[in-house]
Amino acid sequence: MLTKRISVFISEVLILCFSNSYNHPILRPEYSDDFARNVMWPLAAGAYIDHQQECITSATGDGKLKRKLEYDCDILDEKCSAYTASSESKKAVIVAWRGSQINGEVPMEVLDILFGKQRVFPGGAKVADFFYDAFLNLWNTGIKDDFFTLRQQYPDYEVWVTGHSLGAAMAGLCAAYLVELGLVPANQIKLMTFGEPRTGDSTYAALLDSLPYSYRVVHNHDPVPHVPFGIENYKHHRTEIYYSNTMAKGKPFTVCVGDESHKCSEGVPVLLTNVLDHLDYYGEDVVGYFERGCKYSK
Numbered sequence: 001m002l003t004k005r006i007s008v009f010i011s012e013v014l015i016l017c018f019s020n021s022y023n024h025p026i027l028r029p030e031y032s033d034d035f036a037r038n039v040m041w042p043l044a045a046g047a048y049i050d051h052q053q054e055c056i057t058s059a060t061g062d063g064k065l066k067r068k069l070e071y072d073c074d075i076l077d078e079k080c081s082a083y084t085a086s087s088e089s090k091k092a093v094i095v096a097w098r099g100s101q102i103n104g105e106v107p108m109e110v111l112d113i114l115f116g117k118q119r120v121f122p123g124g125a126k127v128a129d130f131f132y133d134a135f136l137n138l139w140n141t142g143i144k145d146d147f148f149t150l151r152q153q154y155p156d157y158e159v160w161v162t163g164h165s166l167g168a169a170m171a172g173l174c175a176a177y178l179v180e181l182g183l184v185p186a187n188q189i190k191l192m193t194f195g196e197p198r199t200g201d202s203t204y205a206a207l208l209d210s211l212p213y214s215y216r217v218v219h220n221h222d223p224v225p226h227v228p229f230g231i232e233n234y235k236h237h238r239t240e241i242y243y244s245n246t247m248a249k250g251k252p253f254t255v256c257v258g259d260e261s262h263k264c265s266e267g268v269p270v271l272l273t274n275v276l277d278h279l280d281y282y283g284e285d286v287v288g289y290f291e292r293g294c295k296y297s298k
Contacts (some may be wrong), residue, residue: 054293099165
């Protein structure tokens with residue numbers, strides 16, 4: 001679990017959040033709780049552990065890990081990580097990005113986003129330099145080579161991109177990067193993130209909005225999707241899937257097609273956010289879930 005100082009830090013930093021709501025209807029495949037809960041979430045959670053194959057198997061049945069890679073991603077020499085895999089039964093090439101480590105990376109991320117610089121993304125969008133640097137370092141360290149090896153082997157497969165927390169930000173950057181550089185057609189990509197922070201400006205959000213399949217899943221009072229502040233030139237992309245409950249199996253959810261709809265997580269007052277909701281998705285403690293090889297306890 002996160003330490004008390006991380007919880008206090010986030011509570012003190014998240015004093016106020018400003019954003020605008022947008023409603024741009026878009027035709028896209030319907031969100032499936034079963035697919036998110038039993039396929040994409042275990043793939044995202046699997047990025048946290050050293051034995052990804054257990055979570056890949058849990059999610060796909062026959063999926064095979066290609067390789068996991070790590071890179072020093074900030075001044076504390078913390079490790080950012082991602083892995084590639086493939087599944088013949090699902091006809092998917094998988095790229096999953098790891099979220100924040102427990103030993104202090106979260107406050108560093110928040111500081112870097114709030115006070116760091118933005119960098120120009122392909123196509124002219126502006127994104128947080130911390131996230132973009134982390135993505136590019138991992139991409140150029142070997143994720144790119146492994147991805148294209150799988151892509152050459154399975155050119156007709158869908159490309160599934162996912163992650164939680166910091167991993168969610170890098171997953172969005174990955175999907176946008178693949179499309180903007182013309183490396184993968186937009187209609188072949190499935191992007192699903194969990195507890196994603198704002199990563200870029202409105203131009204970046206529009207780029208991800210153009211994907212036929214793109215979902216941001218948010219649990220109740222998770223504080224991470226509220227950062228950084230909307231007045232700092234950051235906007236979320238759509239479509240948000242919001243669970244205002246425990247996310248246990250069978251619980252209802254709200255679909256918000258606007259980039260920052262107040263009918264979903266943006267409607268939660270920042271002072272009521274709770275970091276524990278960032279550490280609990282689909283009714284399971286994140287740490288316990290991935291330590292069990294991405295198997296539900298109930």
